[in-house]
Amino acid sequence: MGNERAGEVAGADAIDARLAARLAELRTERGWSLGELAERSGVSRSTLSRAERAEISPTAALLNRLCGVYGRTMSRLLSEVEAEPVQVVRAAEQRIWEDRASGFVRRSVSPPDAGLRGELVEGRLAAGADIAYDRPPVPGLEQHIWVLDGALEVTAQGATHELAAGDCLRLRVWGPTRFRSPGPEEARYVLAVILP
Structure with missing residues (x-):
C-alpha cells in the first residue's frame, strides 16, 4: 500500500509540474509579465511565480481565477497537460x-x-x-x-x-x-x- 501511495504522489507531482509549465506558457503566449497577470487575475505576483515554478500545488480557487483570465474551463486547462486525446478513459x-x-x-x-x-x-x-x-x-x-x-x-x-x-x-x-x-x-x- 505504501508503494501505491508513493506512485500516486509521484503522479500528482508530475501533473503539477506539467500544469506549472502550461501556466507559464499561457502567460508567455500573451506577452504578459507576472505583474500584468497579477493585475488581471487578482492573485499575488509571488503566488503566480511559485505556481509557475511548481513550488506550490494550485488550489481550485487559484486555477478558477487563472482559467477566467485565459478563457478556459478548469478541465480544458488540465486536459492541456495531458498527452494525445483518447476516446475512452477507464x-x-x-x-x-x-x-x-x-x-x-x-x-x-x-x-x-x-x-x-x-x-x-x-x-x-x-x-x-x-x-x-x-x-x-x-x-x-x-x-x-x-x-x-x-x-x-x-x-x-x-x-x-x-x-x-x-x-x-x-x-x-x-x-x-x-x-x-x-x-x-x-x-x-x-x-x-x-x-x-
Whole structure:
C-alpha cells in the first residue's frame, strides 16, 4: 500500500509540474509579465511565480481565477497537460485532482479533448467544506449539477439551491458561485460543463 501511495504522489507531482509549465506558457503566449497577470487575475505576483515554478500545488480557487483570465474551463486547462486525446478513459485512469485545503476532490470523467465543448466531472466535497468562486472561468458557462450522494448547497446569481441525492440543478454561470457540503457526510456529484 505504501508503494501505491508513493506512485500516486509521484503522479500528482508530475501533473503539477506539467500544469506549472502550461501556466507559464499561457502567460508567455500573451506577452504578459507576472505583474500584468497579477493585475488581471487578482492573485499575488509571488503566488503566480511559485505556481509557475511548481513550488506550490494550485488550489481550485487559484486555477478558477487563472482559467477566467485565459478563457478556459478548469478541465480544458488540465486536459492541456495531458498527452494525445483518447476516446475512452477507464475508471482507474481518470485524472483526480485534490484541493486538500478546501476538502475538494475532482475526477475528470470525460476523456480529455480541448476541441470539444462538453465534459463530465465528478466532484466530492468533504462534510462542512465550502468553496467560493468569484467568477466563472468562462462567462455564460452552462452547468448541470447532479447530486449522487449526500447534500449540496449551490449558490449562484443570488439564489441558494439545496440539493439532495438525485436532485439536478441546471444553470448558466455569469458571476460568483459557492458550493457547500452541509454534511453530515461528504457530497458526491456529477458536474456536466458545457462551453457557451
